[in-house]
Amino acid sequence: MKMKSTVMALATTATALTPLAAEARQVTFTTQLNVYGGKGAYLAFYVTDAQGKYVGSLWMAGPHAKYYRHLPGWMRATGGNPGEVAGITGASVGPGRTLKINLNLNDALFDKGYKLHIDAAAENFPEIPNDVVVNLTSAGKGKPVAGRGYVKSFTYSY
Amino acid sequence: MTRLLHRYIALPGSLLLLLLTLSGAVLSVLPALEVAQSAAMAPGETVADLAAKVQANLPEVQQIKVDAAGNITAYYFAGLSPAAKIIDPATGGVIGDKAATPVKDWLVDLHRSLFLGSGGRITAGVGAAMMVLLALTGIFLMARRMGGWRKFFAPARGPLSARLHVEFSRIALLGLVFSGATGIWITLTVFDVIPAxxxxxxxxxxxxxxxxxxxSALPALRDIPLTELKALTFPYAGDATDVFTVETTGGMGYVDQGTGEMLSFEAPAGFAQVNALIYALHTGRGLRAWALGLVLGLASLAGALLTVTGVLVWLRGRKSSAPVKGFDRAGRAETIILVGSEGGSTWGFAATLGAALKDAGQSVHIGPMSAFNPARWPQAKRLIVLAATYGNGDAPQSAKGFLEALERHGAKAERLPVAVLGFGDRSYEKFCGFGEEVRAAFERQGWPQLVEMERIDRQSPQAFRRWGRALGAALGLELDLNHVPSHPPTRKLTLISRQDYGLEFQEPTAILRFALPQRTLWEKITGQGWPRFSAGDLLGVVPEGDSVPRFYSLASSSRDGFVEICVKKHAGGLCSGQLHRLAPGDSIDAFIRPNPDFAPQRKGPVVLIGAGTGIGPLAGFIRGNCRRKPMHLYFGVRHPQSDLLYGEALEEWAKGGQLTSHQIAFSRLGEKTYVQDLIRRDAARLVELANAGAQFLVCGGRGMADGVQAALAEALAPVGLTPAQLKAEGRYVEDVY
Structure with missing residues (x-):
């Protein structure tokens, strides 16, 4: 049975992305996990620019900062600074479950070469950096992308 | 204070503690199993060697992890399903799939968070803190209970649940403090209170x-011995900007996938190593910690049993010490009844007395002796003290601190008339010793006596009634104290067989054998129902038509598989008459009362002396003497053809070596000898036995026992020994009626 857990991110989470243009829109990230048979997975959602440089974090699924070091791509990008996800964390996501996040994102994030990354890890399972890497484009909205590890499919829509 | 703290931490936390200790005990076994299953790593093997071999076998490998026990697992996601393969450290080949461990995962989740996420982790941490506090308060309580730190490891006394509570504490205390403290530490690290x-x-x-x-040629990976590896993450396939991430016991670093250079490395801070050590000690995981883990697991199991026995001790205490209800407050009462009770039976007498006084129109307050404080009774006109004696002259539980309180508060108080009633057991040397001390203390302070002090032997309702009449006379009241001593719940015992004796002398005597009542599993676990018993314990028989039980010494132990007593029929005796009318298949209501002092010593010879039905427990001791320790019997009956109880059995036991020697005196045959005559005649031998550490167990009527004691005193006098001395050492014990 697949259950849905919905997380409402009410705050404007584009704080790290404010240098960009003004218009914001509500975007929904839908992340469905494989049935990998372990405990809840930690998922880090973060954005890099066209040059691969870290721009900011959008969401951290997983409550305990001491385990963030098992998300290698995010660690590498942020140096493990928990301040990068302050106020935008939630529960970890169980196998087979779906995480829905509603975010207010800047228009300028789309079609400008920005990439969304998802790192994933679970206890007694491997750490998968870049489980999902997807270009943020208006053409790609609503199209599911398969991950390479924990993520069965990822879709962004607005 | 310590006691209250101990109780009010333990009671609300008992379920939590039970879950934590039980799950912990089961989990403690797993590290040892993991270590037993792990394959040894070859010395000199490096991370580079293993990584190359694994990648050759599993090209899609993403991460290699080595657990604390040394088991190597390779992980990768193949399509939609994750794969975890156990790797042979020698070949890098796949041994098999890493099996899912749903039971272990479930237990781990239960143990650390009760399936409740972060809130559950805090709860488990609180449970660990409770455990430490309970262990620490428990140590003090135990020292107090045992009578001082030096007696910390002395044998425990009291009901089974309390004894087990003490024994399990001794096993568990250190382990529980250790597991609890490390558990708190781990909880604090999870919430970053202690930084990682x-x-x-x-x-x-x-x-x-x-x-x-x-x-296999990458230098940085070649430098790391395989035994130090914790995790190796392979670069994202085809991504030339990615690196190897390696975690070892020495730290964590990034290795260039082209040059094999260690690009950056950081060793853990000292604190991180403390965290790792505490984690290993708590979980017992790893090649060095698994044995400790088993020890902690055992302590944890004992902790679970402590929780159960602790609750049982509390329930029992609540049942037996429940102070009486329905009486007046101390400030308003004219008659103050103070109770010194150990097991709770004296409270029952107080309730009977209080009720009778209330019926006579008095206002009555009943409280424990330890709460003695005349300032709290401004209206009081008289004081009645019911004082039981604990052991050989000590203050019972509810009278602890009474004598000090009397010193403190009594001197400046108005001297009211006082009546002291002592409760005790005549078979102790200081019969009603504590009651006597209390009376003397009142006398020293000049409190007038309301009535003469009385002593009640073994809760005798008749003696209590007599005293009540005397008290009533002093108060100008008609007092009829009809006390029914409370006793444990009875069970139906069914007669299997009976042997009759003594008919020739119009003194019918019978050996009655009853079937052992069956106990349900629940009763066995909770220690309820028909208890285990030994020969020399007492069988309380509640006759039809009267609720006061009569006591008979048991001639069998539960190991014999039956309940046996010897009963002489008394003229007009209600209970003995009913017992003598029993035919096989009939049943009676009965219960067991322990009598642990009347039992053969573990080492050294035993001299058994008895007459008539007094042979009962002595025969039981001989029957149970399977270790063939020296036992000598002196037995008195009337005539070999009439009342020689156990006559044939004694011959058999003598042949089998369970009975070393036996002599029988016949009072209606030939020279007419009594058992005390045998003692006098055998004086030299008895002196020898006494010098060899013999114990004397005497059972029978009061008259016979006094005769035996006098004869023995005579026999031992030449070597400077007295029965009193032997009594003090537990080497002269009487069971008389």
């Missing part, structure tokens, strides 16, 4: 951009 200080090396700005074809 895990190494976080800086990701290199520059990588070579090359991908080496042979991992």
């Amino acid at each position: 200080f895990d190494p976080t090396p800086v990701f290199p700005d520059q990588v070579s951009g090359q991908i080496a074809s042979d991992i």
Whole structure:
């Protein structure tokens, strides 16, 4: 049975992305996990620019900062600074479950070469950096992308 | 204070503690199993060797992890399903799939968070803190209970649940403090109250951009012995900007996948190593900690049993010490009844007395002796003290501190008339010793006596009634104290067989054998129902038509598989008459009362002396003497053809070696000898036995026992020994009626 857990991110989470243009829109990230048979997975959602440089974090699924070091791509990008996800964390996501996040994102994030990354890890399972890497484009909205590890499919829509 | 703290931590936490200790005990076994299953790593093997071999076998490998026990697992996601393969450290080949461990995962989840996420982790941490507090308060309580730190390991006394509570504490205390303290520490690290200080090396700005074809040649990986590896993460396939991430017991670092250079590395701070050590000690995981884990697991199991026995001790205490209800407050009462009770039966007498006084129109307050304080009774006109004696002259539980309180408060108080009633057991040397001390203390302070002090032997309702009449006369009241002593719940015992004796002398005597009542499993676990018993314990028989039980010494132990007593029929005796009318298949209501002092010593010879039905427990001791320790019997009956109880059995036991020697005196045959005559005649031998550490167990009527004691005193006098001395050492014990 697949259950849905919905997380409402009410705050404007584009704080790290404010240098960009003004218009914001509500975007929904839908992340469905494989049935990998372990405990809840930690998922880090973060954005890099066209040059691969870290721009900011959008969401951290997983409550305990001491385990963030098992998300290698995010660690590498942020140096493990928990301040990068302050106020935008939630529960970890169980196998087979779906995480829905509603975010207010800047228009300028789309079609400008920005990439969304998802790192994933679970206890007694491997750490998968870049489980999902997807270009943020208006053409790609609503199209599911398969991950390479924990993520069965990822879709962004607005 | 310590006691209250102990209780009010334990009671609300008992379920939590039970879950934590039981799950912990089961989990403690797993590290040892993991270590037993792990394959040994060859010395000199490096991370580079293993990584190359694994990648050759499993090209899609993403991460290799080595657990604390040394088991190597390779992980990768193949399509939609994750794969976890156990790796042979020698060949890098796949041994098999890493099996899912749903039971272990479930237990771990239960143990650390009760399936409740972060809130559950805090709860488990609180449970660990409770455990430490309980262990620490428990140590003090135990020292107090045992009578001082030096007696910390002395044998425990009291009901089974309390004894087990003490025994399990001795096993568990240290382990529980250790597991609890490390558990608290781990909870604090989870919530970052104690920082983790895990190494976080800086990701290199520059990588070579090359991908080496042979991992086994990469120098940084060649430098790390396989035994130090914790995890190796392979670079994202085909991504030349990615690196190897390696975590070892020495730290964490990034290795260039082209040059094999260690691009950055960070060793854990000292604190991180403390965290790792505490984690290993708590879980017992790893090659060095698994044995400790088993020890802690055992302590944890004992902790679970402590929780159960602790609750039982509390329930029992609540049942037996429940102070009486329905009486007046101390400030308003004219008659103050103070109770010194150990097991709770004296409270029952107080309730009977109080009720009778209330019926006569008095206002009555009943409280424990330890609460003695005349300032609290401004209206009081008289004081009645019911004082039981604990052991050989000590204050019972509810009278602890009474004599000090009397010193403190009594001197400045108005001297009211006092009546002291002592409760005790005549078979102790200081019969009603504590009651006597209390009376003397009142006398020293000049409190007038309301009535003469009385002593009640073994809760005798008749003696209590007599005293009540005397008290009533002093108060100008008609007092009829009809006390029904409370006793444990009875069970139906069914007669299997009976042997009759003594008919020739119009003194019918019978050996009655009853079937052992069956106990349900629940009763066995909770220690309820028909208890285990030994020969010399007492069988309380509640006759039809009267609720006061009569006591008979048991001639069998539960190991014999039956309940046996010897009963002489008394003229007009209600209970003995009913017992003598029983035919096989009939049943009676009965219960067991322990009588642990009347039992053969473990080492050294035993001299058994008895007459008539007094042979009962002595025969039981001989029957149970399977270790063939020296036992000598002196037995008195009337005539060999009439009342020689156990006559044939004694011959058999003598042949079998369970009975070393036996002499029988016949009072209606030939020379007419009594058992005390045998003692006098055998004086030299008895002196020898006494010098060899013999114990004397005497059972029978009061008259016979006095005769025996006098004869023995005579026999032992030449060597300077007295029965009193032997009594003090537990080497002269009487069971008389």
